[in-house]
Amino acid sequence: GQNIDQPTEMTATEGAIVQINCTYQTSGFNGLFWYQQHAGEAPTFLSYNVLDGLEEKGRFSSFLSRSKGYSYLLLKELQMKDSASYLCAVRDREDTGFQKLVFGTGTRLLVSP
Amino acid sequence: EPEVTQTPSHQVTQMGQEVILRCVPISNHLYFYWYRQILGQKVEFLVSFYNNEISEKSEIFDDQFSVERPDGSNFTLKIRSTKLEDSAMYFCASSFPRDADNEQFFGPGTRLTVL
Numbered sequence: 752g753q754n755i756d757q758p759t760e761m762t763a764t765e766g767a768i769v770q771i772n773c774t775y776q777t778s779g780f781n782g783l784f785w786y787q788q789h790a791g792e793a794p795t796f797l798s799y800n801v802l803d804g805l806e807e808k809g810r811f812s813s814f815l816s817r818s819k820g821y822s823y824l825l826l827k828e829l830q831m832k833d834s835a836s837y838l839c840a841v842r843d844r845e846d847t848g849f850q851k852l853v854f855g856t857g858t859r860l861l862v863s864p
Numbered sequence: 865e866p867e868v869t870q871t872p873s874h875q876v877t878q879m880g881q882e883v884i885l886r887c888v889p890i891s892n893h894l895y896f897y898w899y900r901q902i903l904g905q906k907v908e909f910l911v912s913f914y915n916n917e918i919s920e921k922s923e924i925f926d927d928q929f930s931v932e933r934p935d936g937s938n939f940t941l942k943i944r945s946t947k948l949e950d951s952a953m954y955f956c957a958s959s960f961p962r963d964a965d966n967e968q969f970f971g972p973g974t975r976l977t978v979l
Contacts, residue, residue: 784967793955793970794907838907842966850895850959850966851920854907 753777755855757839762861763829771824771858773839784852785813785824786838794838798824826860834862866890868971870956876977877946885941885974887956896939897957897968898931900924907955913939946978 754776763769775783782801786794800806800815800822812825824837836857843853869888877883889896898910911921913931930942939958943950953975957968 782966786970793972795970796967799967840907850897850968851909851912851922852899852907852968853909856906 753841753843753853755839755841755853757837757855757858759856760859760861762863765829765831765862765864767829768825768827769829769860771826771837771839771860773822773824773855775820775822775839775841775855777841777843777853779843780817780841781844782842783813783815783822784840784842785811785822786840788836788838788857790836797837829862831862831864834860836860868956868958868969870954870971870974872974873972874975874977876979879948879978880945883943883946883976885943885954885956885976887939887941887971888937889939889956889958890960890969891937893958893960893969895919895959895961895966895968896931896933897959898941899955899957899970900952901955901973902952910941943976946976948978951976951978 756774784799785797787797788794798813800813805814810827815822836859838857839855840852871886896913899907901907909922911925911931912919928944932940953973955973956971959966959968
């Protein structure tokens with residue numbers, strides 16, 4: 752079966768660093784995505800990992816360990832606007848032509864002053 | 865910057881009625897998707913579409929659902945006889961197989977309320 756686990760909710764203060772973890776068990780694996788979703792809005796792409804290691808994009812970094820079925824999203828220098836849900840999603844097909852994403856339930860991050 | 869658009873933003877319908885949700889994917893994209901998100905729950909895959917046919921569908925996508933690309937720009941999701949449990953946010957997405965990451969771009973969504 753497909754299973755993607757994330758913490759339901761996290762809180763942090765402005766300027767801090769927060770790490771959101773994701774563990775997955777899927778029938779196949781062809782990449783892991785992180786999306787940001789503000790309430791009532793569409794998911795927006797943050798990062799993509801397909802090989803083990805760290806990908807850095809400004810204040811956001813994402814890490815993947817395929818052998819452990821584990822990823823994390825690291826947010827630095829938190830801002831109030833970072834308050835949102837963060838969705839971990841796995842592409843579970845080896846054929847890159849088929850792009851179904853399996854989403855976790857999302858982690859709601861609340862950034863306080 | 866190109867974006868996926870969806871209409872309407874909010875659709876209210878009576879149980880048993882047919883609804884058509886419309887999407888205009890990014891113009892050079894080749895893969896199209898529908899996802900739904902019931903309030904407070906996770907985003908769920910419904911269907912993917914490529915080369916004018918369904919490439920994959922989930923168990924949610926039963927005979928009451930259909931998709932169509934009626935022309936070169938629109939991509940529609942039809943629900944033939946809506947049920948209360950179809951109430952959700954429906955997101956259209958599109959992607960282009962240019963690189964390995966194949967990011968899916970999501971539209972703003974249509975909130976469907978079935979009464």
